[in-house]
Amino acid sequence: MTEKAAAGKWKRLENPVVDERAVSKAADQLKAPDAAARVAWILEHHSTMLGAGAQFWRSPDYLAVMVDAGVVWPKEHPGRSSDLWWIRIYRHDGKRIRHHWSELQRIKNELVGPEHQGVEIYPPESLLQDGENSYHLWVFKNAGTRLPFGLPWPRAWGADGQRSIPTRFIVEGPK
DSSP, rough: OTTTTTTTTTTTEEOOOOOHHHHHHHHHHTTTTHHHHHHHHHHHHHHHHHHOOOEEEEOSSSEEEEEEEEHHHHHTTTTTTTTTEEEEEETTTTTTOOTTHHHHHHHHHHHOTOOOEEOOOOGGGGGGGSSSSSSEEEESSTOOOOOOSSSOOTTTTTTSSOOOOOSSTTTOOOO
16 A cells, blocks of 8 residues: 555554553443453554554544555465455444445545455355454455456446446346
């Protein structure tokens, strides 16, 4: 990511710190078991992320943490790749992101660039983590890198090279 890409509404936090009082208050409100241990884990995780070179970006609505996916993931993890940024996005108010995909697309464009391809994963239920309305994107550092799947034509065009006509008008035909 470059400072130029995020110029405007995003500000890079030069000295990001955990607000321990806010974390403790949230743990109390959620009646989290062993809140002190949870707060300690958050502080340790934050330290690990800083040590891995994480960049913390803040806009009026969001906090984004961006780190090299090849540094922070365990060595044996198949997702470990120094070709990717792992971006974790939160709303300041803790609510869900509105207009989900288009908002994440905009954030990806602002932080990394409009021609970088990224992906959001929908995991098996056994690996689902959905406790804090945070969103995870994996974005290629190289703007020319592409996944081996996805739509290969621009947004307003169909596979035949002609302007798209919505397909939502398909109905059951006579038998």
